[in-house]
Amino acid sequence: MKQAIIVGLGMFGMSLARELAKRRVEVILVDRNRDRVQVASEFAVEALVLDATDELALAELRPDRRDLSVCAIGEDSRDASILCTALLRQLGSRHLVARAFDELHGRILSKVGAHEVVNPEKAFGLRLATRLAFRGVLDQVPLGRGLEISELALPAGFVGKTLRELSLPKRFGLYAVAVRGPHDDEQDDLQLPNPDAVLEVRDILVLAGGRGAVEAMLEKVR
Numbered sequence: 001m002k003q004a005i006i007v008g009l010g011m012f013g014m015s016l017a018r019e020l021a022k023r024r025v026e027v028i029l030v031d032r033n034r035d036r037v038q039v040a041s042e043f044a045v046e047a048l049v050l051d052a053t054d055e056l057a058l059a060e061l062r063p064d065r066r067d068l069s070v071c072a073i074g075e076d077s078r079d080a081s082i083l084c085t086a087l088l089r090q091l092g093s094r095h096l097v098a099r100a101f102d103e104l105h106g107r108i109l110s111k112v113g114a115h116e117v118v119n120p121e122k123a124f125g126l127r128l129a130t131r132l133a134f135r136g137v138l139d140q141v142p143l144g145r146g147l148e149i150s151e152l153a154l155p156a157g158f159v160g161k162t163l164r165e166l167s168l169p170k171r172f173g174l175y176a177v178a179v180r181g182p183h184d185d186e187q188d189d190l191q192l193p194n195p196d197a198v199l200e201v202r203d204i205l206v207l208a209g210g211r212g213a214v215e216a217m218l219e220k221v222r
Helices: 011-022 034-040 055-059 075-090 104-111 120-133 168-172 213-221
Strands: 003-007 026-032 046-049 068-071 097-099 116-118 137-144 145-154 173-182 205-208
Touching: 003 011, 011 026, 011 034, 026 034, 034 046, 046 213, 055 075, 055 173, 068 075, 075 104, 104 116, 120 137, 137 213, 145 168, 145 213, 168 213, 173 213, 205 213
Parallel strands: 003 026, 003 068, 026 046, 068 097, 097 116
Antiparallel strands: 137 145, 145 205, 173 205
């Protein structure tokens, strides 16, 4: 079973910890706020009141033996987040993720050793903006190298056609990787796409392609 250390139990850190625990990851949680630690103790393997800028205290958690370390310290403690990230890397973290609040902060976190830098507020804003600006885009996840996965309600012009007829790769540079029923359907499992199956009005497409490809397609098929 995987093990993760998460430092900082604000909204982001607590939410991440809960979701990892649901996925059967053993989470070890750290925060200076005793009340937050008390809440987290209900689902964590271990929850500790601890100053994550204290090298000796952090070393006792043995980040070198854990699969994942996350520095999720809040924006009001940027210096602490940088120091904690540096310490976790020096203590041998195998995969170190650090939360950033702007580009400068992110660059510093990378310089001091973070393997991966995330900005959850920015990522959520981008995903929400796409959903609001382009009706039918249900969700969108960036994959790196300019690629993204998009979940799309079937455009009206696609109803009654097959993927082969639509020729999405040739026309828009998009590849259907799965088809699923509507979210309120009891049978909501992803299915491999059948290029000759007729698409129905409530089908949902899962598409892979370059960033902006889905938006460009929707501009043309509205």
